[in-house]
Amino acid sequence: MxxxxxxxxxxxxxxxxxxxxxxxxRGYAGRIVFVGEEPERPYDRPPLSKEVLAGKREPEQIALSKPEKFDALELDLRLGRRADSLDLDDRIVVLADGEQLRFDGLIIAxxxxxxxxxxxxxxxxxHTLRRLNDCLALRRELETSPRxxxxxxxxxxxxxxxxxxGRGLDVTLVEALPLPLANALPQAIGAVCAEVHRDAGVDLRCGVGVDEIFGGDRVEGIRLADGACIPADVVVIGIGVAPNTGWLESSGLALDNGVVCDASLATAAPGVVAAGDVARWHHPLFDESxxxxxxxxxxxxxxxxxxxLLAGPDGAEPFAAVPFVWSDQYDRKFQSAGRFAPDDEMRVFHGSLEERRFVALFRRGDRLSGALAVNRGRQLIGYRRMIAERVAWKDAIAQAESADAGG
Ligand SMILES: Cc1cc2nc3c(=O)[nH]c(=O)nc-3n(C[C@H](O)[C@H](O)[C@H](O)COP(=O)(O)OP(=O)(O)OC[C@H]3O[C@@H](n4cnc5c(N)ncnc54)[C@H](O)[C@@H]3O)c2cc1C
Structure with missing residues (x-):
C-alpha cells in the first residue's frame, strides 16, 4: 500500500x-483524485426512469452520499471535468482541459x-436517458401532456x-424484437411483460423496426418499418448503452466492448483496475467473459x-458475485439473479405466469444458473445464494417443490 x-x-x-x-x-490514507464528467456530486441513476421522471422525487433527494459523509472522504475533486486520455508510461490521466493528473493507482469507473x-x-x-440532465429535460416536456x-x-x-x-400520457412502445426483453428473457416471460404494458394502456408494437423519425422544428412522429405512422410530441430512445472507453483508445489497454480485466478486475497494466458498467471480466462462476x-x-x-488495487497481484481474488438486477414497472417488481438466456431450460415456482407473480428458475448444465422473480423478491434472495453455492439443478428444484408444497 x-x-x-x-x-x-x-x-x-x-x-x-x-x-x-x-x-x-480499508485504511487508505493517501491522496484520491476523483474525476467526473458530470458537474453534480454522485447521484443515483435508477430513480431517473422512475420517481424523478414521475415528478415524485427531486434531484437533491437522489444523492448517493450525504454531504458530510462525502466531504469526510477528503477527495481531491475534479467534477465537471472529462478525462481525455491515459498515458500508461508516465502514469498520467490527461483531462480535456489539459490538466495532467499523475497517479500511482487508477480505478476506471x-x-x-x-x-x-x-x-x-x-x-x-x-431524448435519451442516462444523466440527471437528460431526465430533467424529458420531465419538463412531459409536463405539457405530450404523446x-x-x-x-x-x-x-x-x-x-x-x-x-403513470403520468396519464398516451404512450406507444416500439420494439424491434418479437417481445419486450426478448434478447434477455424467455418468450413466456417477455409475454408477461407485454401483457403488463398492454393492460396499463400502452400501445405496444413489437417485431417492427423504426424507418424514420421525422419533424420540422421539433419531432412530429415516427414511421415504422410496417408503414405505420405514429404521431409523437416526444420520442425517447431506449436501445441500450455502450461502455465509455473512448478516452482509453490510445492507452494500450485492452478494450473489447468494455475494459478487459482478469477475474480480479485488474487490467494488464500494473495498478490499474476497473469497476462497474465499463468493466469486462472473466466471471469464474459462469466461466464466461x-x-x-x-x-x-x-x-x-x-x-x-x-x-x-490495495492488495496488489499477490492478494488477487476472483470477483464472483452473482449478478442481481431489478426493474420496477407499474406495480410489478422484476428481479433477477445469475445468468440465463432465452433458450435455457426454465421452471416456474411460487406462483404462476398467469398471476404475474412467480419465480422462474434457469438451468445450465446440471446447475441452477439463474432466477427471475416477479413480485417475489424475498424468495429470490435464497436462490441468489444457491447460485453462488453452485447448487445442483435437481436440488434447487426439490427445494422449490418442497416450499410450494408447504414443506
Ligand atoms: C435511467 C436509469 C435507470 C436505471 N435503473 C436501474 C435499475 O432499476 N436497476 C439496476 O440494477 N440498474 C439500473 N440502472 C443501471 C445503473 O444505474 C448502472 O448500472 C450504474 O449507474 C453503473 O454505475 P457506474 O458508476 O459503473 O457507471 P455510471 O453510473 O454510468 O457512471 C459513470 C460516470 O463516469 C462519467 N464519465 C464517463 N466518461 C468519463 C470521462 N472520460 N471522464 C470523466 N468522467 C467520465 C460519467 O459521466 C458518469 O458520471 C439504471 C440506469 C439508468 C440510466
Missing amino acids: AELDVIAIVGGSLAGLRSAEALRR TGASARALPGAPTLPGI VVVVGAGFIGAEVAATCR TRVEHWTNAVEQADAAAAR
Missing part, C-alpha cells in the same frame, strides 16, 4: 464513489452512455413507458476493485 501515494478514480458516479469509500474504509438510434435526426423532443413514443422495450424503455403511463450494466454489480465491483 505504501507505494500508492496517489490513486486516481475516473468516473464520478456510483462505482467511482463506492470505490473511494472502499479505499478509505467511467460507466456507459445511452446508444443513439442510427440515422435518427437531431430534433428537439427526441410519447418510446423506442426499445428493454429495462429502461419499459420503465420510461410505465412512468409516462461478461460485462454487467446494473446497479448492484457496480457497488460490489467497486469494493472488489479497490481491494484488488
Whole structure:
C-alpha cells in the first residue's frame, strides 16, 4: 500500500464513489483524485426512469452520499471535468482541459452512455436517458401532456413507458424484437411483460423496426418499418448503452466492448483496475467473459476493485458475485439473479405466469444458473445464494417443490 501515494478514480458516479469509500474504509490514507464528467456530486441513476421522471422525487433527494459523509472522504475533486486520455508510461490521466493528473493507482469507473438510434435526426423532443440532465429535460416536456413514443422495450424503455403511463400520457412502445426483453428473457416471460404494458394502456408494437423519425422544428412522429405512422410530441430512445472507453483508445489497454480485466478486475497494466458498467471480466462462476450494466454489480465491483488495487497481484481474488438486477414497472417488481438466456431450460415456482407473480428458475448444465422473480423478491434472495453455492439443478428444484408444497 505504501507505494500508492496517489490513486486516481475516473468516473464520478456510483462505482467511482463506492470505490473511494472502499479505499478509505480499508485504511487508505493517501491522496484520491476523483474525476467526473458530470458537474453534480454522485447521484443515483435508477430513480431517473422512475420517481424523478414521475415528478415524485427531486434531484437533491437522489444523492448517493450525504454531504458530510462525502466531504469526510477528503477527495481531491475534479467534477465537471472529462478525462481525455491515459498515458500508461508516465502514469498520467490527461483531462480535456489539459490538466495532467499523475497517479500511482487508477480505478476506471467511467460507466456507459445511452446508444443513439442510427440515422435518427437531431430534433428537439427526441431524448435519451442516462444523466440527471437528460431526465430533467424529458420531465419538463412531459409536463405539457405530450404523446410519447418510446423506442426499445428493454429495462429502461419499459420503465420510461410505465412512468409516462403513470403520468396519464398516451404512450406507444416500439420494439424491434418479437417481445419486450426478448434478447434477455424467455418468450413466456417477455409475454408477461407485454401483457403488463398492454393492460396499463400502452400501445405496444413489437417485431417492427423504426424507418424514420421525422419533424420540422421539433419531432412530429415516427414511421415504422410496417408503414405505420405514429404521431409523437416526444420520442425517447431506449436501445441500450455502450461502455465509455473512448478516452482509453490510445492507452494500450485492452478494450473489447468494455475494459478487459482478469477475474480480479485488474487490467494488464500494473495498478490499474476497473469497476462497474465499463468493466469486462472473466466471471469464474459462469466461466464466461461478461460485462454487467446494473446497479448492484457496480457497488460490489467497486469494493472488489479497490481491494484488488490495495492488495496488489499477490492478494488477487476472483470477483464472483452473482449478478442481481431489478426493474420496477407499474406495480410489478422484476428481479433477477445469475445468468440465463432465452433458450435455457426454465421452471416456474411460487406462483404462476398467469398471476404475474412467480419465480422462474434457469438451468445450465446440471446447475441452477439463474432466477427471475416477479413480485417475489424475498424468495429470490435464497436462490441468489444457491447460485453462488453452485447448487445442483435437481436440488434447487426439490427445494422449490418442497416450499410450494408447504414443506
Ligand atoms: C435511467 C436509469 C435507470 C436505471 N435503473 C436501474 C435499475 O432499476 N436497476 C439496476 O440494477 N440498474 C439500473 N440502472 C443501471 C445503473 O444505474 C448502472 O448500472 C450504474 O449507474 C453503473 O454505475 P457506474 O458508476 O459503473 O457507471 P455510471 O453510473 O454510468 O457512471 C459513470 C460516470 O463516469 C462519467 N464519465 C464517463 N466518461 C468519463 C470521462 N472520460 N471522464 C470523466 N468522467 C467520465 C460519467 O459521466 C458518469 O458520471 C439504471 C440506469 C439508468 C440510466
